Amino acid sequence: MLKSINLCEFTPKEEIEDRIARLKKKMSESGISFAVIIQNVDLFYFTGSLQNGVLFVTIDEKPIFFVMKNLNRAVFETSLEITSIKKEKDVKDILTDMRLLKGKGGMELDVVPVAVFERWKGILDYDEITDISRLIKDIRLIKSPFELEQIKKSGEIIGHVFGKAKDVIKEGVREIDIDAALIAEGRRMGHQGFLRMRGLNQEMMSCYVTHGYSATMPSGADVPISGVGITPAIGQGASINTIKRDIPVLVDYGGGYNGYVTDETRAFVVGEMKDIFKKAHNVAADIIADAMEFGKEGVNGTEIFMRALKRAQKEKLEDYFMGYGEGKVGFIGHGLGLEINELPVITPRHKMLLQEGMVFAFEPKFIIPGEGAIGIEVDFIVRRHGLERVTDTSIDVVYL
Amino acid sequence: MLKSINLCEFTPKEEIEDRIARLKKKMSESGISFAVIIQNVDLFYFTGSLQNGVLFVTIDEKPIFFVMKNLNRAVFETSLEITSIKKEKDVKDILTDMRLLKGKGGMELDVVPVAVFERWKGILDYDEITDISRLIKDIRLIKSPFELEQIKKSGEIIGHVFGKAKDVIKEGVREIDIDAALIAEGRRMGHQGFLRMRGLNQEMMSCYVTHGYSATMPSGADVPISGVGITPAIGQGASINTIKRDIPVLVDYGGGYNGYVTDETRAFVVGEMKDIFKKAHNVAADIIADAMEFGKEGVNGTEIFMRALKRAQKEKLEDYFMGYGEGKVGFIGHGLGLEINELPVITPRHKMLLQEGMVFAFEPKFIIPGEGAIGIEVDFIVRRHGLERVTDTSIDVVYL
Numbered sequence: 001m002l003k004s005i006n007l008c009e010f011t012p013k014e015e016i017e018d019r020i021a022r023l024k025k026k027m028s029e030s031g032i033s034f035a036v037i038i039q040n041v042d043l044f045y046f047t048g049s050l051q052n053g054v055l056f057v058t059i060d061e062k063p064i065f066f067v068m069k070n071l072n073r074a075v076f077e078t079s080l081e082i083t084s085i086k087k088e089k090d091v092k093d094i095l096t097d098m099r100l101l102k103g104k105g106g107m108e109l110d111v112v113p114v115a116v117f118e119r120w121k122g123i124l125d126y127d128e129i130t131d132i133s134r135l136i137k138d139i140r141l142i143k144s145p146f147e148l149e150q151i152k153k154s155g156e157i158i159g160h161v162f163g164k165a166k167d168v169i170k171e172g173v174r175e176i177d178i179d180a181a182l183i184a185e186g187r188r189m190g191h192q193g194f195l196r197m198r199g200l201n202q203e204m205m206s207c208y209v210t211h212g213y214s215a216t217m218p219s220g221a222d223v224p225i226s227g228v229g230i231t232p233a234i235g236q237g238a239s240i241n242t243i244k245r246d247i248p249v250l251v252d253y254g255g256g257y258n259g260y261v262t263d264e265t266r267a268f269v270v271g272e273m274k275d276i277f278k279k280a281h282n283v284a285a286d287i288i289a290d291a292m293e294f295g296k297e298g299v300n301g302t303e304i305f306m307r308a309l310k311r312a313q314k315e316k317l318e319d320y321f322m323g324y325g326e327g328k329v330g331f332i333g334h335g336l337g338l339e340i341n342e343l344p345v346i347t348p349r350h351k352m353l354l355q356e357g358m359v360f361a362f363e364p365k366f367i368i369p370g371e372g373a374i375g376i377e378v379d380f381i382v383r384r385h386g387l388e389r390v391t392d393t394s395i396d397v398v399y400l
Numbered sequence: 401m402l403k404s405i406n407l408c409e410f411t412p413k414e415e416i417e418d419r420i421a422r423l424k425k426k427m428s429e430s431g432i433s434f435a436v437i438i439q440n441v442d443l444f445y446f447t448g449s450l451q452n453g454v455l456f457v458t459i460d461e462k463p464i465f466f467v468m469k470n471l472n473r474a475v476f477e478t479s480l481e482i483t484s485i486k487k488e489k490d491v492k493d494i495l496t497d498m499r500l501l502k503g504k505g506g507m508e509l510d511v512v513p514v515a516v517f518e519r520w521k522g523i524l525d526y527d528e529i530t531d532i533s534r535l536i537k538d539i540r541l542i543k544s545p546f547e548l549e550q551i552k553k554s555g556e557i558i559g560h561v562f563g564k565a566k567d568v569i570k571e572g573v574r575e576i577d578i579d580a581a582l583i584a585e586g587r588r589m590g591h592q593g594f595l596r597m598r599g600l601n602q603e604m605m606s607c608y609v610t611h612g613y614s615a616t617m618p619s620g621a622d623v624p625i626s627g628v629g630i631t632p633a634i635g636q637g638a639s640i641n642t643i644k645r646d647i648p649v650l651v652d653y654g655g656g657y658n659g660y661v662t663d664e665t666r667a668f669v670v671g672e673m674k675d676i677f678k679k680a681h682n683v684a685a686d687i688i689a690d691a692m693e694f695g696k697e698g699v700n701g702t703e704i705f706m707r708a709l710k711r712a713q714k715e716k717l718e719d720y721f722m723g724y725g726e727g728k729v730g731f732i733g734h735g736l737g738l739e740i741n742e743l744p745v746i747t748p749r750h751k752m753l754l755q756e757g758m759v760f761a762f763e764p765k766f767i768i769p770g771e772g773a774i775g776i777e778v779d780f781i782v783r784r785h786g787l788e789r790v791t792d793t794s795i796d797v798v799y800l
Contacts, residue, residue: 001576007630007640040601050635052620070618070726077632107514114509114517115531116600131515176401177588184584188577192634193605194594200516201440205593218470220452230407232477233659233738234592235450240407259633326470338633 002160004153005190009258011048013079015146019046019139024059026135033103034058035132036120039111041196041338042136044259049077054091058100066091092123106132111198141335141343142357147260148381151336151359154255154262155379155391161186162266162393165251169268169400172242175209175249176230179238182207182253192256198339208252209238215250215373218327224365225250225323225373245271247372248281248397250365254340261340262390263361265377268398277374280366281397283315284376287364288395295380295387301344301352305332308364309348317366324367333362336379358382359390402560404553405590409658411448413479415546419446419539424459426535433503434458435532436520439511441596441738442536444659449477454491458500466491492523506532511598541735541743542757547660548781551736551759554655554662555779555791561586562666562793565651569668569800572642575609575649576630579638582607582653592656598739608652609638615650615773618727624765625650625723625773645671647772648681648797650765654740661740662790663761665777668798677774680766681797683715684776687764688795695780695787701744701752705732708764709748717766724767733762736779758782759790 023046027035037043037055044050046057051074053067066085067074074082085091095101101124107117109131121127143151164185168178183206187193197204203221210227219226219235228239243249248267255262267281287308295304312321322329333346336359344352344360359382365375379390423446427435437443437455444450446457451474453467466485467474474482485491495501501524507517509531521527543551564585568578583606587593597604603621610627619626619635628639643649648667655662667681687708695704712721722729733746736759744752744760759782765775779790 001640005630008632010632038600040603044633048632050620050633069620072726073617073619073632073635077635109514110516111513111600113511113600114507114514115533116510117514133515176590180584180587183587184580187580187583190576190630192631193629193637194603194634196603200438200511200513203440203594217473219473220450220469222469229593230405230590231592231658232408232410232448232473233444233450234594234656235473235477237593240401256634258631326472 001188001190002156004156005257010077012146015144016046016048016079018144020057020063022139023057026139027057027106028059030135031104032106032130032132034100035106036129037108039108041198042108045140045338047078047080049074051077054088056091056095056100061100088123092125095124101126105129106135108133108136137343140337142355143337143359144357147337148359150258150260151262151390154257154260157186157189157191157255157257158253158262158264159391159393160189161253162251165266165268166398166400169243169249169270171245171270174240174242175211175214175238176240178209178251179207182251186253186255190257192259195254195256195261196339197341199341202341204254204340205237206254206256207238208236209249210373211241211243211249212247212372214239214241216324216367216369216371218323222329224327224329224363225252225367243270246273248273248277248374250373250375252377259338261336261338262379263336263340263377264379264391264393265363265365265375266395266398267374267376268400270400273397274371276368277372279315280317280320280368280374281376283311283317284364284366284374285395287311288362288376288378291362292387295354295382297354297356297382297384299354301333301346301354302348305346305348308332320366320368322365324369327367332364333360335360354382356382356384401588401590402556404556405657410477412546415544416446416448416479418544420457420463422539423457423536426539427457427506428459430535431504432506432530432532434500435506436529437508439508441598442508445540445738447478447480449474451477454488456491456495456500461500488523492525495524501526505529506535508533508536537743540737542755543737543759544757547737550658550660551662551790554657554660557586557589557591557655557657558653558662558664559791559793560589561653562651565666565668566798566800569643569649569670571645571670574640574642575611575614575638576640578609578651579607582651586653586655590657592659595654595656595661596739597741599741602741604654604740605637606654606656607638608636609649610773611641611643611649612647612772614639614641616724616767616769616771618723622729624729624763625652625767643670646673648673648677648774650773650775652777659738661736661738662779663736663740663777664779664791664793665763665765665775666795666798667774667776668800670800673797674771676768677772679715680717680720680768680774681776683711683717684764684766684774685795687711688762688776688778691762692787695754695782697754697756697782697784699754701733701746701754702748705746705748708732720766720768722765724769727767732764733760735760754782756782756784
């Protein structure tokens with residue numbers, strides 16, 4: 001286990017208070033009288049606990065954290081007062097007694113299924129409930145110093161795993177063997193076990209080992225490099241493709257500590273690699289250096305994307321930039337936090353002014369069709385005067 | 401890789417045709433004129449592909465499989481004709497041209513989030529869409545011979561991993577180290593990478609290594625034994641608890657092959673174990689033997705549960721049966737297939753007549769508070785004249 005990994009690091013009381021205060025403020029600004037939070041990740045964010053429960057927040061009153069199961073664990077985990085309930089229906093009785101069900105309600109309708117929403121409207125006997133998911137995402141977008149600490153620890157797992165990759169990647173070894181060894185190494189070091197991605201059909205592996213053709217094959221997922229996988233039922237991740245000399249192996253690995261996800265990519269090569277790969281890797285490194293120079297609070301994410309694209313165009317690599325043909329994706333960065341697809345998205349498609357405390361993965365990558373893929377992914381924390389790397393792991397190609 | 405693991409084993413044409421025919425029949429019986437299937441697992445079930453697409457089924461016409469991305473992979477994977485589209489909106493234009501949007505529509509409203517449902521109603525400009533998730537679950541409930549083959553291969557991974565567990569479980573080793581080694585071993589043998597569980601907040605690990613107190617601690621999840629985990633952000637799975645002599649280690653492991661999930665549990669002990677554990681393990685074995693004797697097509701699942709409970713009561717173990725106190729769960733079995741929480745559920749709470757081709761995990765388990773847990777989990781295929789084990793792995797306690 002890494003020294004930095006603490007077991008059961010609970011979310012501090014002030015942290016929870018601040019998050020709920022920000023939620024109340026946003027609710028007030030949006031004319032939302034009460035919020036009913038049931039998705040596990042949001043529940044963890046606002047309570048510190050992921051037990052089976054429901055968080056009820058109004059603008060003026062203390063939040064009510066209803067817990068069904070497991071009460072003892074919830075008591076340990078949250079600094080909020082807990083209201084123990086036996087069944088969901090109890091929520092309605094308590095809220096009715098307290099006369100708290102009035103005005104416009106809000107739920108996380110980006111993730112709450114229709115049938116669950118209908119059940120809750122029935123339980124509460126209340127119809128006027130609107131979507132507050134954007135409001136919650138906007139709150140979660142800015143990370144507190146406590147969250148940045150968790151993210152850095154998550155990043156330390158990545159650093160360790162990339163170190164291990166040097167020992168594991170060898171000619172003739174299968175992508176899946178490298179995957180197995182790295183996942184195990186991360187877990188032994190304290191990886192939480194899996195990564196979360198928000199929304200219907202959003203699935204995520206902790207490790208993507210891709211090499212040669214399997215790195216060039218697009219998938220249904222909105223990622224530049226997803227791998228082939230070993231079954232059409234999960235068409236992503238490592239395949240049984242074996243490592244050949246002189247062709248880069250990309251290891252895209254996600255750390256996970258205390259819920260917080262990190263996501264970085266490094267390139268490894270047994271032998272030497274072709275000039276096209278070297279050139280593209282250097283351009284990726286330049287794009288990262290430029291982003292660190294240019295990016296800071298107030299800068300628009302669209303500009304960061306466009307500067308990267310221009311750098312690729314200058315080297316005549318634009319056809320390969322962020323995928324090839326049908327597999328091209330329209331972003332170079334995605335927000336990180338408790339989920340791997342948080343805001344901000346760094347894309348030319350919509351404006352997103354960087355603010356201090358945002359965290360995002362930045363992944364200039366190139367697909368050389370028929371040959372392989374190359375690129376780098378690093379995680380950035382937005383600071384007032386620049387971008388700070390989450391890990392201090394080298395971004396150089398590792399020659400084996 | 402296990403010999404039985406084939407790469408890219410595609411779903412046969414007749415299989416897809418039969419599934420869609422059954423869907424049409426159920427739709428017709430329920431007065432549903434068209435189905436719009438968008439959840440990835442259902443999409444895989446009815447098309448053989450998990451690419452980014454939408455399946456549109458009417459009672460009388462050929463199904464239309466709209467694919468956005470990745471078209472080439474979808475062509476390989478599915479036996480259905482593909483209609484390539486650029487954006488979701490194209491679905492509406494094509495369906496309008498074909499005059500197929502009429503009558504009552506259906507979607508998977510147990511999993512489709514409210515915002516996604518609203519978006520689709522807007523895209524189709526159609527409001528009369530109802531929940532067909534139960535109908536789809538009922539179709540998926542009965543496994544075809546092809547599916548049973550996939551499930552048996554998934555089970556072979558389990559058998560192999562339990563064999564490996566004998567070498568890995570040692571005094572002083574942490575639960576998390578055992579987890580890491582077993583996950584890696586399964587992956588090297590061809591495990592698909594992760595397991596799927598249907599519904600909001602349903603999260604699943606592939607491996608649960610629990611021992612002593614960590615096996616006795618209930619969680620928010622509706623499972624008899626979930627483990628403590630290493631962070632409140634994922635309060636389940638292996639912990640850093642180290643293995644002590646004479647206390648059982650439970651390994652609850654899920655195979656995953658070509659989408660199909662299996663789920664079995666075995667007990668391991670370094671040294672000897674107390675009589676209470678031995679007794680409870682024997683009762684669990686008796687319960688399994690009795691279920692195999694008694695269970696067959698036409699038997700009610702409630703009876704299977706009640707016979708197991710009575711056996712536990714006879715030995716005065718009912719307080720420990722299927723959890724203790726707050727952690728007790730109300731089922732002894734759950735359906736398996738592409739998701740780990742399929743039908744049937746073996747519970748006293750609702751009637752469920754077994755039918756040939758159902759598959760379920762059966763898990764008589766006992767929590768001895770303050771001491772540890774013991775139990776067995778095996779997977780059954782329902783046959784006309786009995787229950788068939790999915791794996792042939794011994795259910796005896798392994799003494800190390």
